[in-house]
Amino acid sequence: MSPIAEVRVTPILISDPPLLNLQGVHQPYTPRTIVEVITEDGAVGLGETYGDLDYLRLAEAFAPKLTGSALTVNGLGPRVAACTRQVGAERIDNTVQAEGLRGSRTLAKIAAAVTSAFEVAIFDALGRELGVPVHALLGGKVRDAVEYSAYLFYRWAEHPEPDEPRDGWGAALDPAGVVAQAKRMADDYGFTSFKLKGGVFEPAQEVAAILALHDEFPEQPLRLDPNGAWSVETSLEVAARLDGVLEYLEDPTTGTANMAEVARKSALPLATNMCVTAFDEIPEAFRLDAVQVVLSDHHYWGGLRATQDLAAICRTYGVGLSMHSNTHLGISLAAMTQVASTVPSLDYACDTHRPWQTEDVITEPHTFSGGLVKVSDAPGLGVELDRDSLAALHQRWLDSDVRRRDDAAAMRRVDPAWTAPGFPRW
Numbered sequence: 001m002s003p004i005a006e007v008r009v010t011p012i013l014i015s016d017p018p019l020l021n022l023q024g025v026h027q028p029y030t031p032r033t034i035v036e037v038i039t040e041d042g043a044v045g046l047g048e049t050y051g052d053l054d055y056l057r058l059a060e061a062f063a064p065k066l067t068g069s070a071l072t073v074n075g076l077g078p079r080v081a082a083c084t085r086q087v088g089a090e091r092i093d094n095t096v097q098a099e100g101l102r103g104s105r106t107l108a109k110i111a112a113a114v115t116s117a118f119e120v121a122i123f124d125a126l127g128r129e130l131g132v133p134v135h136a137l138l139g140g141k142v143r144d145a146v147e148y149s150a151y152l153f154y155r156w157a158e159h160p161e162p163d164e165p166r167d168g169w170g171a172a173l174d175p176a177g178v179v180a181q182a183k184r185m186a187d188d189y190g191f192t193s194f195k196l197k198g199g200v201f202e203p204a205q206e207v208a209a210i211l212a213l214h215d216e217f218p219e220q221p222l223r224l225d226p227n228g229a230w231s232v233e234t235s236l237e238v239a240a241r242l243d244g245v246l247e248y249l250e251d252p253t254t255g256t257a258n259m260a261e262v263a264r265k266s267a268l269p270l271a272t273n274m275c276v277t278a279f280d281e282i283p284e285a286f287r288l289d290a291v292q293v294v295l296s297d298h299h300y301w302g303g304l305r306a307t308q309d310l311a312a313i314c315r316t317y318g319v320g321l322s323m324h325s326n327t328h329l330g331i332s333l334a335a336m337t338q339v340a341s342t343v344p345s346l347d348y349a350c351d352t353h354r355p356w357q358t359e360d361v362i363t364e365p366h367t368f369s370g371g372l373v374k375v376s377d378a379p380g381l382g383v384e385l386d387r388d389s390l391a392a393l394h395q396r397w398l399d400s401d402v403r404r405r406d407d408a409a410a411m412r413r414v415d416p417a418w419t420a421p422g423f424p425r426w
């Protein structure tokens with residue numbers, strides 16, 4: 001294995017459809033960061049993470065420090081964290097995440113997301129040098145394909161400006177629209193489980209959408225995720241209505257104490273990618289039995305090995321494991337699929353936003369068949385960078401002033417009075 005000769009960090013803007021959530025609506029373009037780790041022997045490892053400026057600046061600050069390092073992932077997290085002082089730590093520590101979809105936003109969480117991109121890129125380079133897939137470096141796969149779940153969204157047909165990207169999916173603003181979207185997801189990708197992003201309309205309408213999905217797909221697992229929009233009382237009403245219909249209810253309310261109260265009084269398993277998204281949030285949540293399923297996400301948790309660590313902790317405490325996703329491209333989907341293939345206790349179909357993306361930076365974007373993505377056995381992640389596409393999406397970033405995801409600002413273009421609602425909304 002040769003040492004690291006060069007590290008490249010490239011910000012890009014990718015098109016994103018007008019998907020609705022509690023905070024507002026997705027912008028027409030959203031930032032991502034692509035990392036390349038190049039070894040002295042010429043292997044190129046790829047990683048991908050969030051592109052908002054705080055993440056990008058930290059990735060840019062850390063990248064030169066990797067040059068000359070051995071191709072190892074050990075100790076990466078503390079090395080990235082040590083760079084945070086360079087990027088104005090006091091400004092971004094311990095504030096609530098602007099998009100409000102992840103719970104509290106801390107400097108440590110930003111560092112973990114940046115670490116994940118470098119860790120994935122090093123694993124990819126290592127696999128290419130050794131001629132083995134990333135899953136082999138993680139201990140080996142226990143399945144040949146990873147199951148994903150359809151991620152359904154209320155959405156507009158189009159963004160407000162005529163020259164903004166379009167995708168032909170059409171609007172979904174009521175139960176019939178949600179069912180039509182689910183049918184297309186099932187037809188085009190073969191998904192057999194469905195998650196609806198809620199927190200957009202009054203709970204009764206979202207319950208009606210889930211019941212309509214249940215009528216259409218009576219045997220298929222269903223999930224509803226309002227990103228903490230509801231009070232404990234509302235959560236309990238919805239949970240009672242959907243008991244026996246949902247596989248799990250995701251983040252009905254905010255905070256470990258509220259989640260614990262809902263969990264205590266309801267039979268429905270509660271899942272989270274908001275109240276437990278970092279290791280130091282686990283002890284209290286597990287002690288209070290606030291969540292029955294944790295959504296892993298290698299970006300959130302600091303990489304592929306951190307995801308395996310999380311799986312071991314969940315297994316120890318009898319807590320289920322699923323996988324979260326938000327807007328990502330094929331490098332991240334490859335990393336998700338590689339790590340998911342190594343975790344025996346990943347009992348639920350993983351979330352993926354990938355069908356909503358019309359662009360990619362890899363030469364052969366993944367295909368879903370029967371809702372599954374095949375686990376690549378090619379060296380590394382098994383994907384190749386499309387340099388023309390990377391250059392074009394980087395040029396878009398250079399030509400634009402979009403530097404962060406802001407769903408509330410995107411909503412204000414249509415509804416100038418919009419402010420992201422306080423918790424609980426209902």
Ligand SMILES: O=C([O-])C(=O)C[C@H](O)[C@@H](O)C(=O)[O-]
Pocket residue numbers: 019020021101102197225227273324325326327
């Ligand atoms: O809770 C979740 O599943 C997410 O936060 C996923 C995404 O962020 C989703 O809500 C979105 O992009 O609007």
Ligand SMILES: [Mg+2]
Pocket residue numbers: 225227250251272273274324
């Ligand atoms: Mg969620």
